[in-house]
Amino acid sequence: MTNSDPKRPLRVLxxxxxxxxxxxxxxxxxxxxxxxxxxxxxEALKVHGQPDLVLATGDISQDASAEAYRYFGEQxxxxxxxxxxxxxxxxxxPLMTAIAAEFQADxxxxxxxxxxxxxxDSSVHGKVFGELSAEELTRLDNALFEQIELPTVVCLHHHPVDIGSDWMEKIGLKTREGFWRIIDKHPQVKVVLWGHIHQELQQQRNGVDLLATPSTCIQFTAGSSDFSVEPRAPGYRWIELDPSGSVVTEVRRxxxxxFKLDESSTGY
Known part of the structure; x- marks a missing residue:
């Protein structure tokens, strides 16, 4: 599938x-x-207009309900x-994947x-932390070998780096070494993109942009040792990807x- 106008960057939400x-x-x-x-x-439509592609990076549903997934697809x-x-x-x-397939989003x-x-898929059934199975890591490696000429965005839910938050460090991606070993040998990877941390983050590692994005609902307090939320507005990330491999991105809220946030909560 190709962009309708190859002269401009691909617009990703x-x-x-x-x-x-x-x-x-x-x-x-x-x-x-x-x-x-x-x-x-x-806000996205008002500020940026129509994207060319939407990436939804997890925790689509809080209650893992079919109704929530279908509502998301409809929106x-x-x-x-x-x-x-x-x-x-x-x-x-499995349920999310099945309903995603109804919307050709799988x-x-x-x-x-x-x-x-x-x-x-970094989700682990019944756990808050993430892992990439040996099968998933092999799939990643093979996918990158198959498209060695194309600049690449790798997406997952859990954060694969330390974000300076003690409580979140325990619930990030556990299988980081294997993940980065694969990323490091494929220089066409330009972006690693994730969710989970409910806050904005932009770093670089070996020339790869590391990007995380505010939640469309509540926001976690950056750098907090214990669970903490802050009354910042919900947001999204807009990314413009040039075929040359260059990346321009911003977060909007x-x-x-x-809204009236329950800031006294000790969990979610």
């Missing part, structure tokens, strides 16, 4: 951690997650482009606009969205 529920009035720490998602989608109809979904620790991976590899996208 990342939405992550919506934590939707089956009920329309479902809330997470006081925030109605359907309303916050709607505010983020409206993405606001975008006239494909979407790719991966599971997070709150998701029911491919694990994707080529568009001169870029290659690899979608990884739906600052007009009004």
């Amino acid at each position: 990342q939405l992550t951690d919506p934590h939707l529920t089956a009920q329309s009035d479902g809330v997470l720490l006081g925030v109605n997650t359907r309303d916050s998602l709607a505010a983020v989608i409206d 993405l109809q606001a975008f006239q482009c494909p979407s790719l979904w991966i599971a997070g620790n709150h998701d029911d991976t 491919p694990r590899q994707w080529i568009q606009g001169g870029w290659h996208f690899v979608m990884l 739906a600052s007009q969205f009004e």
